[in-house]
Amino acid sequence: MNKLDCMKAFISVVEQGSFTAAADKLDLSPQLISKYVSALERELSLQLLQRTTRRVSVTEVGRAYCDRARQILLELEELEQSVQDESSKPRGVLRISAPMSFSTLHLGEALASFQKQFPDVLIDIQLSDRKVDIIEEGFDLALRIGRLSSSSFIARKIAPIRLVTCASPDYLKKYGTPETPSDLSRHHYLHYSYRDSSEPLVSGSTRAFPYLKGNHYISANNGEVLANAAIAGAGIIVQPTFIVGPAIAAGKLSVILSDNEPEPLGLYALYAHRRYLSHKVRSFIDFLGNYFGDPPYWDAL
Template sequence: MIGGLYSELEAFEAILQHGSFTAAARQLQVTPGAITRRLNTLEARLGAKLLNRSTRRLSLTESGRHYYAEVAPALAQILAAGERVHDLSAQPRGELRVSLPMNFGRLYVMPHVEAFLQRWPGIDLDLQFDDRFVDLIGAGFDAAIRIGALSDSRLVARRIAQTRRILVASPDYLARRGAPSTPAELIDHDCLHYTLFRDTPTWEFHREREPLRVPVRGRLKANYGVPLVDAAVHGRGILQTATFAVADELASGRLVEVMPDWSLLPIGIYAVYPSRDYRPRKVEAFIDFVEATIGEPAVWDRVIAGRE
């Protein structure tokens, strides 16, 4: 009975965590039919319906809410204990769904994926590239790499690197338009603006601890960083960006830093995952892999300094 109840509760937890029977089945590496049978058996055991099921959504019934509130803490401890014991002798395995920022993932994850898959043959990677902060829990992700301020208190965060924000432009652009020496002079320049997180083109500088917000303008903006880097290389204007995104361009001289005496706030790069008492080994393996790939100092800083 105990073994059956455990599998039923495990299926119930997976359905709630991932939002569908199919995703729960994928997580537990069983068929969707097996998930359905386990839930039906649990409901029959309790004599109560736990989930409202339709073709579009799942929701807890009142009985389901009360039951889950009672069993969730104990279930989390049981599942975590089982994973810990299993991990003592087993290699990490299963599908690992990770959300990655588009440019960062392209530059610093994808070139090393083959090495990761060879190191961990039991893991199947599902990488989703999106600069927006997706709902990890609602979308069924195991982990994500996020750049910038964190706000979701349901997630555990581990900082794996830091990057500077800088202004860059091509030597050709600066030869034609001149190099600004203060933020106020940016009003006379074409500024390339990344729109995803802030529609209003305002750049914030710091000097002597006082923030200075400067409105900028330009004829080109985009919600993806790579085309803006290309535009800067081709002399289209001045770009505010992170050093990780332009390390090769700075090292080759295709871009140069503008106004280095005016600081912009650095950006933290974090690995985040749903808050749990225990972090699955497949998640730990991936975070360790990314952190080791970046290194200390970060690989982009070594490239810019000519040491990579």
């Protein structure tokens, strides 16, 4: 008998609790299910199930075998799917969670370019700066900006995210230009207030300059709002160049404290730990990894 059929029959008996229920699940006869399990036990020289006239229970060694066999069958299914994917075009719905400001400023053209290359992939993107649960909420992957901590997910770095400290020329003319981080304690600071459980997604962090702690003149959970306030002369911001780059290039904001630039963040693609990625997910991650460049185009200040 085919060993894979025997393994499937045994796993189904363990999961369903009886030969009859397993037979219904697999659309086979109870007699054939029993033959499959008995053949597996003979080949292994082990008793995997305890049988009585009233019930079927799994032995300790049977439980261990079931767990491993289930994983083997899952990996085999993923391998077959990956081979099929390689021989076909990426297709299906690709569900993505992505941060708000980065997506509105830089992801639209990237998505359009990707879909021209892969027209059979339908993109469903949800914008949010919160830390979504990829598996529970049904996302294929999430784009996140920050410094990664240990995680059960796989992460691939897509692009570096540079942070700069800046203010409008009018503000600096009125209040003076800070020469050292300690000078910031005398200035108006525009604070990025978003937090997840471990690390701010984008700048505004007092970890960058502890002198800023408690010195917030405006707090907001959106970097574009703070950038516009800084352009209007409200104070000093620490923001990523993908937000403030155009204003710096246009002379609306001036970079200060360039010798004390905060540690860069990263744009990452996060996905659940699976041995074989679907073709649509792998294609999108590979596409983004080559799209923005290193350094990315927004850093051409």
